[in-house]
Amino acid sequence: MSALTVTGLCKSFGGLHVTTDVNLNVAPGERRLIIGPNGAGKTTLFNLITGELTPDSGSIHLFGQDITKVPSRHRPHLGMARTYQIITLFAHDTIIHNVSLALLGLSPARWNPLIDIKRQRHLIEHALAALQRVGLGHIADRPLAQTSYGERRRVEIAMALAQNPKVLLLDEPFAGLSIDERRDVQQLLLAIPRDVTIVMIEHNMDVALEFAERITLLHFGEVIVEGNRAEVVADPRTREVYLGH
């Protein structure tokens, strides 16, 4: 059974077809890379998969379960987590509070108005563990406002990992990072165990190609090429639409 199956997915904004009959089949444990030029509809595809946008037609299955009509807020509970290309964090809070919110999102305790969040030892320990995975354990109590861009990228990833997802959707996790920071993020992505399926959008070819096993090339909302690393790189259409020569 596939981890994530997308069948005949279509989405238009007015007359603009951003996603046209997209089919994806991601196996459990796979590392899938989605590439394509600006405006190819990569982030829209993610928004459709996570349910933040509703498709015009087509279906989405998560481990065989049809989730096309499942509201986006239920999808994390089914094992789907995502990061954002544009960093979307809680700027007034500490790093560990950000991760705690990610953990609480899946816990019934999120409705509790009576207990003190800072005294939930279980929660704090889990949040710290998630931060240690991304190498931010030592600055867990730092306010987010005092962190660097690269650290925030890693907080994004820590929040997704904290939810212990089965399918992890990473939207340009290397965007805006320096070479050193990219190396760090790459190390931490490589350390994610194989029971997590990863779908990643990335522009940065050198890091991304190394990471991915299968690659899907989107262009004007359509899947142009799909295959393993060598196949996609060798395909003349890839050169035409993406590599530009």
Place this chain on the structure above:
Amino acid sequence: MNPRLLALGIVFVALATVPYWMPGIYYINVASQVLFFAIFALGLNVLVGYAGLVSLGHAGLFGVAAYAAGFMLQLGYGHAVAIVVALVVGVAVMAIYAVLSLRSTGIGFIMITLALGEILWGLAYRWISLTGGDNGISVHTRPEPFGYSLSSPSTFYYTTLVIFLLSVAAITVFVRSPFGAALMGTRDQPRRMNALGYDVWAIRFWACLMSGLLTAVSGILFVYYTQFISPQTLALTSSAEVLLMVISGGAGTLLGPIVGAVLVVVVKTVVSGFIERWNFLLGAIFVAIVILMPEGLVPGSARLWRLAWRQMNNQTKPGAAKEALGPPP
């Protein structure tokens, strides 16, 4: 001793002894007004400060609870029934408010709550068979729980104080709780909260109910205090006034709405005795707050205090450094 605890202790003792050091009955009554308007402001702050939803219709809720209590008493029911009915009606009307206005946020939310408040005002004014129209409803007695009569200013003050302290405690616990954190999360990043598995609408709905409960509590205290309720209480100016309490004191802080309530009520009742154009004065104060401390009096003062503290330390430091170096040879 922790200076914060010490300050809290002093405030508590001052509050607990108000009837003994206030110069007269009039001022004890002003203190009661400050406290129940502070509860009202705390209730509105749950939405404005912690949920990021600005309501301009809260006077409608406040008034509905007051009318419900007055109406039940007029029908001849006891105080206990009147209070329970008023609480239920207040929260139920808030639920209707929430279902209608939570379809949007920002300006949309403000406009829908404004319209709902105006509808309630219109009903109070025109549904004469129920509300008595412009004549309002008079409440002839105050409750006597366990034989403790609330008819004197000081007993009413103490009752209001206990309810006020309970409200403050409830908000304090709430703000630190996971649900409080979730509510503030929906204020700052609703889209992210949704993607993390939170039901943003439901979180906001429950926050509305909590706000409605505190508003109803203050409305009931109000109607027992003035022993009269008329459509004027539900007017837009009342909604704006309590919103100004929250914003001037500092939305999203625990003390802010309380300080705002003190400011507005004291200017309205006490200062208005000396200055005829007290409305102008209140307006000038708000303008000054917006210019000098746009975040509100409480966070603004804290900021200025920190600034002054740092400057003082900086001034003493060079001297200290010289001493450390020792006298020049």
